[in-house]
Amino acid sequence: MRFEVAASVAEAVRMLAAEPGTTRVLAGGTDVLVQLRSGLVEPDLVVDIKRIDGMREIRAEDGGFRIGAAVSGAELGEDAGVRALWPGVVEGMELIGSTQVQGRATLAGNLCNASPAADSVPAMVAADAVARVAGPAGERDVPVAQIPAGPGKTTLAKGEFIVSIFLPARPAGSADAYLRFIPRTEMDIAVCSAGVSLTIGGDGTCTAARVALGAVAPTVLLVPDAAAALIGSKLDDAALDALAAACSAAAKPIDDKRGTVAFRKKVAGVLARRAAVIAAERARG
Amino acid sequence: MALDKQTTAKREFKVVGTRPLRPDGVDKVTGKALYGADLTAPGMLVGKILRSPHPHARIRSIDTSAAEAAPGVKAVITHADFTLPDDEDMRDILVNCMAFNKALYDGHAVAAVAAISEAAAKAALKLIKVDYEVLPHVTDVDEAMKPDAPVIERGRQAETVGEGFSENVTSYCEFGHGDIEAGFTRADHVIERSFKTEATHQGYIEPHACLATFTTDGKADLWCCTQGQYMVRRVCSAIMDMEASQLRVTPSEIGGGFGGKTTVFIEPVALMLAKKSGRPVKIVMSRSDVLRASGPTCSSSMDVRIGMTKDGRITAGHAKLRYQGGAFPCGTVEMGAMAAFAAYDLEAVRTQGWNAMTNRPKQAAYRAPGAPMAIYAVESVVDELCQHLGLDPLDVRLKNAAKAGTKASYGVTFTDIGLSACLAAAKAHPHYAAPLGPGQGRGVSCGFWFNFGGDTCVTLNVNMDGTVSVTEGNPDIGGSRASIGMMAAEELGVPFDKVRTQVVDTASLGYNEVTDGSRVTFAVGLATIKAAQAAKAEMCRRAAMIWGIDAEAVTWEDGCAKPSGPNAGDFPPMTLAEIAAVSSQTGGPIAGHHEVNADGAGVSFGVHLVDVEVDPETGATKVLRYTVFQDAGKAVHPDYVEGQMQGGAVQGIGWALNEEYIYGEDGRLQNAGFLDYRVPVASDLPMIDTVILEIPNPGHPYGVRGVGETSIVPPLAAIANAVSRAAGVRLTELPMSPPRILAALDAARPKAAAE
Numbered sequence A: 001m002r003f004e005v006a007a008s009v010a011e012a013v014r015m016l017a018a019e020p021g022t023t024r025v026l027a028g029g030t031d032v033l034v035q036l037r038s039g040l041v042e043p044d045l046v047v048d049i050k051r052i053d054g055m056r057e058i059r060a061e062d063g064g065f066r067i068g069a070a071v072s073g074a075e076l077g078e079d080a081g082v083r084a085l086w087p088g089v090v091e092g093m094e095l096i097g098s099t100q101v102q103g104r105a106t107l108a109g110n111l112c113n114a115s116p117a118a119d120s121v122p123a124m125v126a127a128d129a130v131a132r133v134a135g136p137a138g139e140r141d142v143p144v145a146q147i148p149a150g151p152g153k154t155t156l157a158k159g160e161f162i163v164s165i166f167l168p169a170r171p172a173g174s175a176d177a178y179l180r181f182i183p184r185t186e187m188d189i190a191v192c193s194a195g196v197s198l199t200i201g202g203d204g205t206c207t208a209a210r211v212a213l214g215a216v217a218p219t220v221l222l223v224p225d226a227a228a229a230l231i232g233s234k235l236d237d238a239a240l241d242a243l244a245a246a247c248s249a250a251a252k253p254i255d256d257k258r259g260t261v262a263f264r265k266k267v268a269g270v271l272a273r274r275a276a277v278i279a280a281e282r283a284r285g
Numbered sequence B: 001m002a003l004d005k006q007t008t009a010k011r012e013f014k015v016v017g018t019r020p021l022r023p024d025g026v027d028k029v030t031g032k033a034l035y036g037a038d039l040t041a042p043g044m045l046v047g048k049i050l051r052s053p054h055p056h057a058r059i060r061s062i063d064t065s066a067a068e069a070a071p072g073v074k075a076v077i078t079h080a081d082f083t084l085p086d087d088e089d090m091r092d093i094l095v096n097c098m099a100f101n102k103a104l105y106d107g108h109a110v111a112a113v114a115a116i117s118e119a120a121a122k123a124a125l126k127l128i129k130v131d132y133e134v135l136p137h138v139t140d141v142d143e144a145m146k147p148d149a150p151v152i153e154r155g156r157q158a159e160t161v162g163e164g165f166s167e168n169v170t171s172y173c174e175f176g177h178g179d180i181e182a183g184f185t186r187a188d189h190v191i192e193r194s195f196k197t198e199a200t201h202q203g204y205i206e207p208h209a210c211l212a213t214f215t216t217d218g219k220a221d222l223w224c225c226t227q228g229q230y231m232v233r234r235v236c237s238a239i240m241d242m243e244a245s246q247l248r249v250t251p252s253e254i255g256g257g258f259g260g261k262t263t264v265f266i267e268p269v270a271l272m273l274a275k276k277s278g279r280p281v282k283i284v285m286s287r288s289d290v291l292r293a294s295g296p297t298c299s300s301s302m303d304v305r306i307g308m309t310k311d312g313r314i315t316a317g318h319a320k321l322r323y324q325g326g327a328f329p330c331g332t333v334e335m336g337a338m339a340a341f342a343a344y345d346l347e348a349v350r351t352q353g354w355n356a357m358t359n360r361p362k363q364a365a366y367r368a369p370g371a372p373m374a375i376y377a378v379e380s381v382v383d384e385l386c387q388h389l390g391l392d393p394l395d396v397r398l399k400n401a402a403k404a405g406t407k408a409s410y411g412v413t414f415t416d417i418g419l420s421a422c423l424a425a426a427k428a429h430p431h432y433a434a435p436l437g438p439g440q441g442r443g444v445s446c447g448f449w450f451n452f453g454g455d456t457c458v459t460l461n462v463n464m465d466g467t468v469s470v471t472e473g474n475p476d477i478g479g480s481r482a483s484i485g486m487m488a489a490e491e492l493g494v495p496f497d498k499v500r501t502q503v504v505d506t507a508s509l510g511y512n513e514v515t516d517g518s519r520v521t522f523a524v525g526l527a528t529i530k531a532a533q534a535a536k537a538e539m540c541r542r543a544a545m546i547w548g549i550d551a552e553a554v555t556w557e558d559g560c561a562k563p564s565g566p567n568a569g570d571f572p573p574m575t576l577a578e579i580a581a582v583s584s585q586t587g588g589p590i591a592g593h594h595e596v597n598a599d600g601a602g603v604s605f606g607v608h609l610v611d612v613e614v615d616p617e618t619g620a621t622k623v624l625r626y627t628v629f630q631d632a633g634k635a636v637h638p639d640y641v642e643g644q645m646q647g648g649a650v651q652g653i654g655w656a657l658n659e660e661y662i663y664g665e666d667g668r669l670q671n672a673g674f675l676d677y678r679v680p681v682a683s684d685l686p687m688i689d690t691v692i693l694e695i696p697n698p699g700h701p702y703g704v705r706g707v708g709e710t711s712i713v714p715p716l717a718a719i720a721n722a723v724s725r726a727a728g729v730r731l732t733e734l735p736m737s738p739p740r741i742l743a744a745l746d747a748a749r750p751k752a753a754a755e
């Protein structure tokens, strides 16, 4: 195994593209190192991207924020601007691991590790976040929802990696929230989860919504029916019941050591409902 | 052993009962303490073990030639390197450490290598070719008992088992007295329920680790993390076919054991690799190895039937217990059957127990082995009867509580015990009167453990500078060096900081049983007190010699020899330090010894009170408040007594709510890591409050009872009772994980709506 530290995006792309064997980008390493130590992967080349200029910056852009691929959860959480605009994305990211893990873990790493249970991804999908991907053919922007291809797999091509994640601008009266279910209170993996982003108009009617579920399908699931249940409503019980029912119906989970199909379907709806209530409270300020 | 009745009567203590800093604390918090994996030796090799991926498979052949030829590999071993000992227990331990003709569970060791590096050892493991014939497997206890179940090993069934069972059922036991059917007839209400509990692991943070060396003239040294160096020596010398004196075992500091380190898993493998390679070999288990291949506790399936009168008197109790303890015969169910009804004074009681073999790792002791599950089942039914009859659960337990003179269901007649005192303390505690909110429930349970004494050997040396060295042979898991040093200081009348207690290797002291059965503070403490008494007698003799009076005319008081009787006041008292300073002129070094097979351990009872809140939409349980009441006889170092009470409660909370061995259809363990084997984390828990009761044990000079195990017994039922009351539906399976609680709630909902 070779270990390289890339000095620029172009150099990282060159290294990753040139290696014929297995490669791993190293951001925080909180997945990569665990996988290396347990013998789950034996990469031929590991490329550290943390030293590349701009990789650890958060920049305001077009009313939203561009978050460098090596920004840690702790740094994201300290950014008042991102916190105010996308509190749900920040709370998803901050749920990851412990204080130690927060000092390293990144949004892009969480996304590219491609676990269906990744905690920052449902909120990013609900936020309609966009990943900027660099590769041998230059840069392209890809909606976050299109990056994971299934457990442990991404749609990134050989030599490609994410350089930043863009969280867009949003109208006044908007907010988001993320909730996960774990059997313990921390240091655990989501049995199912829900991210809800919504906008509430002056008269209290929900004018826009996106609802995404985690750990109930091979990739994070966007649930348009659930969003439709909220849009046009005043988030009354009937609308929230319809949202929960749509989420339970859309969830396509499996039975495994962490939970049953019945449990995940039901609790996905419960969490979406609770997240919607929290997001609405935040939106109303 | 004679009971020291006279000394238990309201003695005033100076050191015992205080809370000095633990002597091993600085080493541990600064990282200097040496644990199992911390020792290295010149030329040391890394040992690694190849484990079976199959739960049950015949081993047709093992080809190690490619591994032997690999770079850096110094030795490869399989079962062919060992000879099966004649003794059945030793044979089972060896076969568990290294599979012979069959792999018996997922993770069973089949071969091992020693190589110059971790990487070389790992690479060599991949080159070993094992030809397996995969066999049908069984991991569930009820399935394993059926006549047509795949049989783990033939010829292990005891005659007492009777007809109609699989050969996997190895033993049957029965306890009790009185006519239970007549008792059930007298009851106003009878409830019978079936329960299941999953296997749980002791969850110690330190994985098993050892370093073995073997010299060409047949002497061996072993450094390892264990609860008992003498046990390791006995087992390993039997397996390696060597004399005990030729193997020296030194225990490291220990990062938790809870019973799981009262046997061996890797030590014979390291010794054989060291013998074959001629080099020191270190083996450190990974967490996944620990979960797959060291010993968890038994899983169980149980039926309990109890009858009660309207006013809360239990008229009869009957428990049928079925435990599995892995791929070998296991006697743990017997302790469950003995403990099940121990808290109650009953006219008619019967307990029956069966053990079955399954394709799971060989169980190892886990705090009060066998008792938590049986008592969980009994205490759940008692609680349901209280609910049904509208009775207060503490009143009912007080009404039926075992006391001095009660003939226990397992045959003994109790002497002074602290159960009623614990129950009364719980009843009077503000926790029991605190209001509960919606969705919340309160649970109560009694717990019991036998406690143990056993073979013990202590040497106490009085040093010439007036300090004292206590030498003992039991690894310190819960602060025992402090407690033992305190008892020595108390008896000698010197300050605690003048005493240092060391745990030594097998060559330095006579046989000591393992640190188990809550025995150390009791038995080693007792031997230390007796050793101190012997040293005191010797110091009185020395003082008498100096004064020129009869030894009988000298007494020991407040750390000094004093002339007494007709000579009282003739000479100024001599302190321990003064006597020690001139010991060379009065006959040489001063020491006290005591060797004993200690009985009189004194049974232990506790009562737990817990409040929980259940989220009706997710089945998640939050533990809101928890109070432990336990009889310690005499709390030598109250911090460590409280620590044992809290630790047991926390492990019980894990067992009740989330911890479990999860096997797939393929018989493989699916959660061999601390991510999915969920021990409670700090944020899951409230502060565990403790109330220590002190009902002196007549079998110990200071009244001490062991406190290490009882505390894990009540939490299972206390939490199950609280959850069942909070959720409005009786839970009968552990762990009560959120999916299980939600399923029970959902199953009850339409019924409740229809009623």
Ligand SMILES: Cc1cc2nc3c(=O)[nH]c(=O)nc-3n(C[C@H](O)[C@H](O)[C@H](O)COP(=O)(O)OP(=O)(O)OC[C@H]3O[C@@H](n4cnc5c(N)ncnc54)[C@H](O)[C@@H]3O)c2cc1C
Pocket (backbone or CB within 6 Å): A023, A024, A025, A026, A027, A028, A029, A030, A031, A032, A033, A034, A049, A069, A095, A096, A097, A098, A101, A104, A105, A106, A107, A108, A109, A110, A111, A112, A113, A117, A118, A119, A120, A160, A161, A162, A163, A187, A188, A189, A190
């Ligand atoms: C103790 C512990 C607790 C954890 N708890 C949680 C939790 O609660 N919730 C949760 O979701 N996760 C959890 N994780 C997993 C992990 O911390 C997160 O997935 C984290 O966000 C990964 O980020 P990272 O920067 O460390 O990724 P890395 O480990 O550096 O990388 C992860 C994967 O993504 C790839 N990658 C990284 N960056 C890029 C990029 N810019 N472009 C392309 N590919 C890239 C890597 O090659 C690798 O395959 C936990 C991990 C640990 C060790």
